[in-house]
Amino acid sequence: MAISFDNRVAIVTGAGGGLGRAYALELARRGARVVVNDLGGARDGTGHSDAALAVVAEIEAAGGEAMSNGGSVTDYDQMVAMVAAAKARWGRIDILINNAGVLRDRSFAKMEPEDFRFVIDVHLNGSANCTKAVWDTMREQNYGRILMTASSTGLFGNFGQANYGAAKLGLAGLTKTLHLEGAKYGIKVNTIAPVAGTRMTEDIFPEAAFAAFAPENVAPAALFLVSEDAPTNMIVGAGAGVVQAAYVTLTQGARLVEATPESVAAQWSEIIDRKGEIVPNSGAEQTMLIMSKLQ
Known part of the structure; x- marks a missing residue:
């Protein structure tokens, strides 16, 4: 059965390019009205651009409905205003994909505390800000689908990305509590760990692999995780058309013979x-x- 987003309203952060753009376009193609949030800027979080407007134009040219938002996920009041604008236009918020992010890669020995703080602020606090801004609305309407963006770096580590990894595993942890708190209100919360060739990763992938790892090949997993029949509390890896599940497990352990x-x-x-x-x-x-x- 086809998965439809007719009459659903979705917010996608960091949707001016890469993964966010792919999510926004596919949500719109399947009937959702989409808030395209993007601060623009370089991948280290500096500067700004009109990227969100361009994605809105793409959606509208294809017959869909969208609105742009240039708010920073690090500013809670701006996220509250974004949600209010979407509700004023469309009356509800069904889906939030927390996708906005930045990179400031360095080995921990060379990383300044500000580089650590800023990456945490955008990824982890930014996702919390957006989620808090939609939370009461989703509780009141007894429906919500929220997707956090983690990373293999957060789940498994990656040299030179201590700040990014800390933020990304934090997001998986945020999912695990919010799925419990949202369950009785019809809110499902999941985590995606995408592997994609985007502006964020263009210097990591060989050219041939870059095409296979197009953001469009992650979108199917993301859309499933925010669909009506989505699971909840899952960590899902996705890239190049391959979808995986990751788990935080616990061994049976041992009772110590003596406490030493x-x-x-x-x-x-x-x-x-x-x-x-x-x-x-x-x-x-x-x-x-x-x-x-x-x-």
Whole structure:
């Protein structure tokens, strides 16, 4: 059955190019009315441009409905104003894709604290700002689909991206709590870890691979994760037409023979044994597993 976004209103941040643009165009093509948010600017977050206006023009030329927004995700009041403008025009907000981001890559030894703070502020605090701005609306209408953008760097690490990785794993953690708090209000929250050839990654990919990893090849996973029948609390990897699932797991662990570091060392192989590991749905499950070991 075809996935439709008719009568849905979507906000996509960082939608002036790359992944955000691909999401916005495909959402609009499938019937959504789209707020195209983009501050513009270079990939390190400096400067600005009219990129959002160009994407709106593309959507309208194809017969869709869209509006542009040039607000910064780091400014909560600007995000509140963006949501208010969308509601004034279309009456509701169904979907939020938190996609806006910047890079300031350096090894940790050479990274200035400001470079660390700024990347965290855009990715993590920026996504929290946008989500907070739509949260009450989604609760009131008993419907919401929110997508956070993590990264393999956050999940698995990558040299020279301590700031980016910290922000991205933080977003996966934000998803895990918001899915619990949103569940009874019909709000589903997921995380995507995209691998795409964009302005952010153009110096990483060889030219041939750059084409295979087009943003359009990530859009199917993103759109599924904000669709009506989406799962919730998933971490999904996507790139070049391949879709993966990633999990935060917990081993059964071991009850220490005695409460000493020596016991941890002696029982280490049992502690890290992955047989019977679980994927907790909340933090309480770690405590429950410990309690079961004490019985």
